[in-house]
Amino acid sequence: MRKTIFISLVFIFFIINSCGVYRFSGASLDPNDKTVTVKFFPNRASIVNPNLSQVFTEALKDRFISQTSLELVDFNGDLMFEGEITKYFTKPVSITQGEQAAYNRLTIVVRVKYTSINNPKYNFDTSFSRYDDYESTELLSDVEDALTEVIVKELVDDIFNKSVVNW
Numbered sequence: 001m002r003k004t005i006f007i008s009l010v011f012i013f014f015i016i017n018s019c020g021v022y023r024f025s026g027a028s029l030d031p032n033d034k035t036v037t038v039k040f041f042p043n044r045a046s047i048v049n050p051n052l053s054q055v056f057t058e059a060l061k062d063r064f065i066s067q068t069s070l071e072l073v074d075f076n077g078d079l080m081f082e083g084e085i086t087k088y089f090t091k092p093v094s095i096t097q098g099e100q101a102a103y104n105r106l107t108i109v110v111r112v113k114y115t116s117i118n119n120p121k122y123n124f125d126t127s128f129s130r131y132d133d134y135e136s137t138e139l140l141s142d143v144e145d146a147l148t149e150v151i152v153k154e155l156v157d158d159i160f161n162k163s164v165v166n167w
Contacts, residue, residue: 027068027164030078032118036070037077041110045088052085052148056110059156067160079163083112086127090140093133106140106147107131110155114163124162130154 038061043053060081064070070079087109092101109129116122132147134140 027160029068029070029164030116030118033078033116034071035073035077036064036068036079037073037075037081038064039080039082041083041085043085043088045085045109047088049088049144049148052088052108052152055148056085056152056155059152060159063156063160068164078117080115080117081112081159081163083110085109086111087129092136101136103133104136104140105131105133106144106151108148108151108155110159112159114159116163122163126162128155128158128162130158 038057041053041057041060043049061072064079065072070077085108087107090104090106092103093105094102096102107129108131109127111125111127113125114123130151132150134143134147
């Protein structure tokens, strides 16, 4: 009995996974979607982190390569991502009684234009914003790489979910 249930579950898993619509990453892809293009996201923010454009663009590419069966192509993918980093700033938050900031907040805003050739109803041109806080006793230059890594991951999650997780 257990062996029959196990074999049935394995069979169902392979049927669902091979149909091309559902992936266990949560992505819902049209079976006609075979390729993805991620253009370079230039940093147009007033404060420029020199590595951010490259880090963000590569993280978005990596997410689609690792979480979908799509092939990354330089031009004219079935799914296309383009845009720019529009804001990169830090500001004090969590003010204490002595009117000193206990924490500072690094915020990154990215404008993304998403185009789906096979499903244009899902196209969007939206800004995504994420932040992370750090203690005001720390210098931004000391924590910037770690903060940026966390924020970029969250931004990529948001973009991935909005574009291909249509639940």
